[in-house]
Amino acid sequence: MSVPAQVIWTGLCQVLLVVCAGLGAVVAVLTARLLVRHAWFTHRLSCFSTPPTHSWLLGHMGQIQSTEEGLLQVDELVETYKHSCSWFLGPFYHLVRLFHPEYVKPLLMAPAGITVKDELVYDHLRPWLGQSLLLSNGEEWSRRRRLLTPAFHFDILKTYVSTFNTSANIMHDKWRHLVAEGRANMEMFDHITLMTLDSLLKCAFSYSSNCQQSSSEYVSAIMELSDLIIDRRFKIFHHWDWIYWKTPQGKRFKQALKIVHSFTREVVQKRRALISQQRETKTDFSPQKRKDFVDIILLTKDEDGHGLTDEEIQAEANTFMFAGHDTTASAICWTLYNLARHDHHQEKCRQEVMDLMQGREEQDIEWEDLSNLPFTTMCIKESLRLHAPVQAVSRKYTQDMTLPGDHTVPKGVICLVSIYGTHHNSAVWTNPHEFDPLRFDPTNTEGRASHGFIPFSSGPRNCIGQKFALAELRVVVALTLLRFRLTLGVNPAHGAVSGVRRLPQLVMRAEGGLWLQVEPLIKNQEEELQEE
Numbered sequence: 001m002s003v004p005a006q007v008i009w010t011g012l013c014q015v016l017l018v019v020c021a022g023l024g025a026v027v028a029v030l031t032a033r034l035l036v037r038h039a040w041f042t043h044r045l046s047c048f049s050t051p052p053t054h055s056w057l058l059g060h061m062g063q064i065q066s067t068e069e070g071l072l073q074v075d076e077l078v079e080t081y082k083h084s085c086s087w088f089l090g091p092f093y094h095l096v097r098l099f100h101p102e103y104v105k106p107l108l109m110a111p112a113g114i115t116v117k118d119e120l121v122y123d124h125l126r127p128w129l130g131q132s133l134l135l136s137n138g139e140e141w142s143r144r145r146r147l148l149t150p151a152f153h154f155d156i157l158k159t160y161v162s163t164f165n166t167s168a169n170i171m172h173d174k175w176r177h178l179v180a181e182g183r184a185n186m187e188m189f190d191h192i193t194l195m196t197l198d199s200l201l202k203c204a205f206s207y208s209s210n211c212q213q214s215s216s217e218y219v220s221a222i223m224e225l226s227d228l229i230i231d232r233r234f235k236i237f238h239h240w241d242w243i244y245w246k247t248p249q250g251k252r253f254k255q256a257l258k259i260v261h262s263f264t265r266e267v268v269q270k271r272r273a274l275i276s277q278q279r280e281t282k283t284d285f286s287p288q289k290r291k292d293f294v295d296i297i298l299l300t301k302d303e304d305g306h307g308l309t310d311e312e313i314q315a316e317a318n319t320f321m322f323a324g325h326d327t328t329a330s331a332i333c334w335t336l337y338n339l340a341r342h343d344h345h346q347e348k349c350r351q352e353v354m355d356l357m358q359g360r361e362e363q364d365i366e367w368e369d370l371s372n373l374p375f376t377t378m379c380i381k382e383s384l385r386l387h388a389p390v391q392a393v394s395r396k397y398t399q400d401m402t403l404p405g406d407h408t409v410p411k412g413v414i415c416l417v418s419i420y421g422t423h424h425n426s427a428v429w430t431n432p433h434e435f436d437p438l439r440f441d442p443t444n445t446e447g448r449a450s451h452g453f454i455p456f457s458s459g460p461r462n463c464i465g466q467k468f469a470l471a472e473l474r475v476v477v478a479l480t481l482l483r484f485r486l487t488l489g490v491n492p493a494h495g496a497v498s499g500v501r502r503l504p505q506l507v508m509r510a511e512g513g514l515w516l517q518v519e520p521l522i523k524n525q526e527e528e529l530q531e532e
């Protein structure tokens with residue numbers, strides 16, 4: 001006997017009603033929980049001043065801008081609130097923004113065991129970097145940091161200096177050719193990012209990509225990933241994986257990931273196989289080969305005799321490539337820009353380098369030279385202050401954190417430590433927006449707040465690569481000034497020398513690029529030979 005259609009229809013409607021009521025109840029419970037949580041955090045954060053919001057619910061959503069105006073907004077916050085303020089992005093994220101050394105210090109110096117890298121800033125890096133040093137927490141982080149620290153020992157860094165020289169030489173040759181073709185106006189980030197990638201690939205994997213001379217699939221994939229991470233950060237709906245992986249950007253991300261991951265996997269596996277073979281046959285196939293980063297971490301062992309697995313090594317190698325190339329490139333670009341703007345400082349640095357190199361046949365900067373470039377180093381530090389490559393780091397804590405002036409950051413709240421804000425705080429720096437390398441003259445640093453200058457962050461989770469970066473910076477800046485005079489260039493999009501608009505992305509960049517005019521100081525050998 002067949003059931004009448006009306007009965008089926010009524011039954012379906014009832015089921016639908018129950019499902020809708022169930023869903024409605026779940027949404028209501030979740031919304032109520034979100035609002036209670038919002039009210040709780042708003043109450044707990046009332047000890048911090050809150051800048052005006054769009055609405056009680058949306059808060060400061062949409063107010064953080066990754067532009068010149070965004071940086072001017074931070075300047076305003078620093079001027080108005082002096083040390084910190086609270087901020088919230090809808091009922092979802094509650095933040096404390098900090099920009100004074102005394103407030104930043106207890107947070108950055110807190111034990112790693114209670115410090116957590118938050119999801120808002122770092123989660124999108126996970127598919128690329130995995131559970132690596134940059135992203136891990138607690139015991140796992142401690143073990144990795146212990147195992148990786150030897151890779152940045154002075155004895156190892158020393159051996160990288162010749163690579164920095166070689167990579168800079170390749171770039172300078174390119175510049176000479178471009179000048180000879182009448183293209184002396186150059187965009188610095190294009191050139192310098194390729195150069196830092198070139199040298200990092202040689203130091204990490206002993207891999208000569210030739211990426212400065214011809215295109216490299218791996219290098220293009222790294223650049224693509226960096227761009228896509230930024231794009232994702234500013235599209236709120238792309239924060240959910242299930243949406244992101246279906247978008248064209250998500251698909252491009254996956255494609256680039258495949259290239260980058262298979263490259264590192266292959267390097268690590270081949271190197272591991274070589275080491276096993278050497279052990280078995282008790283031979284060293286390449287006794288002359290300098291140890292690169294992968295060699296060192298393949299051999300490193302903790303106190304129990306355990307090393308890192310292949311997967312862990314790949315994650316660390318990917319992290320070094322990510323954390324090391326853009327940051328160092330940004331620091332070099334802005335140092336050259338600041339010296340182009342201040343010719344007398346540029347001349348003084350050049351004189352210092354020329355004095356150092358006097359009477360030498362080879363134009364190489366050696367490891368021992370690095371400590372004999374005091375004024376150049378002061379200019380580099382001042383540039384790291386004025387144009388810090390990383391503008392902020394962000395943390396959460398597993399317990400309430402006490403700050404000066406009876407301020408408490410409740411556990412679980414995101415702390416956005418503004419490196420940019422701290423470096424531009426007039427409570428620490430006189431005329432903070434001026435480029436004045438003499439601030440870093442040892443006679444002027446006495447009495448300065450210990451956490452006023454934090455380009456590499458500070459405390460247990462500071463930058464493991466800072467000595468590597470400072471060595472590369474000094475080599476590249478010194479060689480560049482020895483060979484070229486730099487003046488402000490013309491952004492072709494504007495057609496005249498005009499003010500640079502800063503672009504705070506993953507690292508500090510410039511809108512439309514950073515253009516400098518490059519003038520060779522000595523004739524290159526080719527020209528000399530032709531003249532003879």
Ligand code: HEM
Nearest residue numbers: 133134323324327328331389390393456457463464465469
């Ligand atoms: C001028 C260049 C550089 C700057 C300004 C810089 C800045 C920073 C900052 C601010 C942090 C803290 C990030 C955070 O807490 O979220 C950091 C961490 C880190 N940096 Fe750098 N960095 C530079 C170069 C490098 C280089 C060359 C490498 C590697 C070759 C590197 C590897 C790392 C790693 C692995 C971490 C995570 C450390 C940890 O959590 O234990 N960095 N860097």
